[in-house]
């Protein structure tokens with residue numbers, strides 16, 4: 112299967128990309144980014160293609176030609192401020208462009224869209240929030256719009272909104288202690304990326320919002336199964 116990713120130069124996107132390239136069901140990964148990603152250090156780099164996108168609000172014919180036959184997208188681009196482009200406008204524009212491109216094809220499978228939101232994102236636009244109110248509510252609007260889009264186009268589209276807690280990167284000090292100290296507030300990069308690779312490859316999960324606890328538990332199971340096999 113062919114999958115797409117945005118945000119692959121970031122913390123969450125990078126770890127996910129590494130797992131996607133190692134997943135046996137994924138044969139092609141196209142990263143859409145504003146910066147070049149060197150492929151030399153990537154595993155199975157022959158599966159990887161990097162497309163530089165100058166304007167994510169405009170999904171040009173040229174780019175759609177490269178990605179229109181993809182099966183799924185992981186939208187890991189985003190910021191912790193209230194920038195509308197990467198957090199709202201561009202994923203919404205992508206959905207419309209991809210839907211249009213697929214209408215011209217006779218695909219029998221549904222497109223799988225995974226949006227990386229966050230544990231502290233809030234859909235209620237009237238909620239009083241102590242920290243990062245603008246950013247948390249903006250992504251809450253994106254969650255709503257993406258979920259509504261999937262309902263409206265349910266025969267051809269499915270959406271999963273993942274809500275990770277603080278992402279523990281491989282180089283983080285006290286990496287192994289943090290989950291014990293912070294519990295469900297955080298998720299380890301290995302657990303998250305194992306979970307997200309399986310989700311994008313199989314879609315075997317209840318559609319809609321997916322919370323941190325679920326991803327930690329399922330991610331651990333997947334890693335354990337992998338260890339048992341080796």
Ligand SMILES: NC(=O)c1ccc[n+]([C@@H]2O[C@H](COP(=O)([O-])OP(=O)(O)OC[C@H]3O[C@@H](n4cnc5c(N)ncnc54)[C@H](OP(=O)(O)O)[C@@H]3O)[C@@H](O)[C@H]2O)c1
Nearest residue numbers: 118119120121122123188189190197228229275276277278
């Ligand atoms: N890290 C966490 O603990 C955490 C937890 C929960 C949710 N999240 C959410 O998950 C998403 C990814 O987080 P992260 O920690 O991986 O963030 P990150 O390390 O800052 O990476 C952000 C990614 O988005 C891209 N991006 C941001 N603004 C862009 C723009 N204007 N145009 C093009 N690309 C842009 C960056 O590209 P460049 O490299 O070119 O800048 C990078 O690939 C964010 O929405 C974040 O809020 C993060």
